[in-house]
Amino acid sequence: MNIVKSQRDYAIDLLRIVSMLMVPMVHILGQGGILAAAVPFSIQYESAWLLESFLLVAVNCFVLITGYVYYGKETKYYHLLTLWAEVLFYSIIIIIALKFMVPNEIGLEHYWKSIIPTFFTKGQFSRYWFFSAYVGMFLLSPFVNLGLKHFDKKQDLTVFLTLFIIFSLLPTILNQDQALNLNQGYSILWFVVLYYTGGIIHKYEIFKKFKTYKWALIYIVCMLLSWAIRFVLESVGLIEPGFALYSFNCYSSALYFVGGIALFCVFKNINITKSSVISVIKFFTPVCFGVYLIHNNMSLAHFYFDGRFEFLASMDPISLVIGVILIGLGIFVACSLVDWVRELLFRALKVKSRLAKFEKNVYSKFNNYLNLNS
Template identity: 75%
Template sequence: MNALKTTQRDYGIDLLRIISMLMVPIVHIIGQGGILTAAAPFSIQYESAWMLMSFVLVAVNCFVLITGYVYYGKETKYYRLATLWIEVLFYSILIMILIYFMFPAEFGFENFWKGIIPTFYTNGQFSRYWFFTAYVGMFLISPFVNMALNHFNKKQDLVVFLSLFVIFSLLPTVLNQDMAFNLNQGYGVMWFVVLYYTGGLLNKYEIFKKLKSNKWLLIYIVCCLMSWAIRYVLESWGLIETGFNLYSFNCYLSPLYFIGGIALFCVFKNINITKSFSISLIKFFAPVCFGVYLIHDNMSIDHYFLGNKFAFLAHMDPVSLVIGAIACGLGIFVACSLIDWIRELIFRKLKVKSRLAGLEENISLKLDNYLN
């Protein structure tokens, strides 16, 4: 089958990109923000926080699914990765400088190198920008995934997909063991490659057309509720620890969040957005979504401004807790979006993307001439 036959902008997918990035700070507010740690285990506040968490943990999976869907059938352009890397360095260095002036006594030489090289390993663990680290690996492997997607027939794609699902999602979750392929609960390159391939399949076979939107939405809701219920049972039986501890049924590679992410993707893919005001909002927020992640999930921002700063929400009634967490997440999203909008204007003025695209084209031409 061929790639998408239309060049018309898919605003439903852009909207999902925005919603997914809005979900990310909500996850961090509940987890690193201290809500789950401050709430008494099995209290109504604790369970409400976990319920909200269960519905937003699909965010990362959806974001990578979008990448696979969008880039299926397209030539890999490395200037896109270079542009993102420059954006990462921009915020890493800028935030490092700001933290130095705000907390000079606590700023050490080690933090300097973490700011300059934000995507490398530090003491055997991912840096704060683990998502981008995994994304880089996935991007470099994506040309080979695209080759497979372009050449496999329907039967081959089905066999590959089921194999990936069983090996990288189902078995690691059921056995609670993901070390064989260094999956790291979905925080690694291999899982991103699985999601990228799946996103390509969603495009190639137009899976989103197989069911109506209300049925896809129901699948998403059921998957999230099942994840919450399984966690509750395992935790109440003492099989897993209480608090903010992601486990096999409550991490990115869980079959429930894998299927739930696919279902939510299909919901938004089927949305037809035509109103000019909605399109204008989407056009503003979609390009700055990555900046929201880079700003609020920076290790220094997390340490000084996010860690345990939202524990007060755990002492509110359940409705106020959920609304408060969503409102705080929305506030972070909007604030970071406005900051990244300024960065976007600077990059446009400097013609960063076009210059990198031209550089890649020149290098490609020189390679062609040399190899021929």
């Protein structure tokens, strides 16, 4: 067995891959129409929701990773610009392709909204909400990093508990998933909370507080509780059954917050040294974001994804779950292969290094301007 030693944390990369693998599955269940088509309280309905419950931590884990990785580091905005370049690349390429595929459905507004997709948040143009929230969080990250750098343990604990209670625990208990403009976790504010939490995990090495199996148990219990509470609330008529996210089944839920932290710590405690595994991780890590951008493109998904998987709702529970997993895996692999073409193109064009140079030049000119006027 070949052993590879590296400073890179491949366990975090693996979590990034697994989280992105979960995302298409969540979309298959939701936008794909399964949760809406399944008969409430049927075994198919409950099986679909149980699977959904275990998958919904994906977004939280993604943002926790960002907070963890960027802890103690200077904010480099070219990273954000590189991601934005990917968004623009797929938005424009896909809308042009759709013009040939469904010419009567694509108008001038589609081109305009494809150029600046992060500024449109209604209807089919809300697909890139994650990136929109991520942009806002990234811009605010220097201030969060400053706090993480200077706060002592007591101050960090106070801030963390305050954020948890106000923005997660109380809205969950009071069933107010729209409270404080959290919008069920689809917001910049919630991403900032997650970013800060990721930094806390890194700063105090929270993942070492329990053994891996205990973190895994916390994750499982939180997800089962979320499913069970939704089931009880629907059964007694306190909430309407159907495809909807409640305070116990949304990103900002206390259960998904704690469950996401637990799953993060499970992966952080994994020691990956086998070269073959590392090779697979290295292949998929750079193209993870592309999987999201391709399969959930605002226009492509509108025409070719929404409601396309309703047929799984009529299958037996095992076939339903296996179907979601296999289709999600297929989408992940297919989009990854497509995004490798984009990755190779960006490398050939030196997009990242050019943007890094651009950022450096802007900072240099700005500093010169400040020195001249001081």
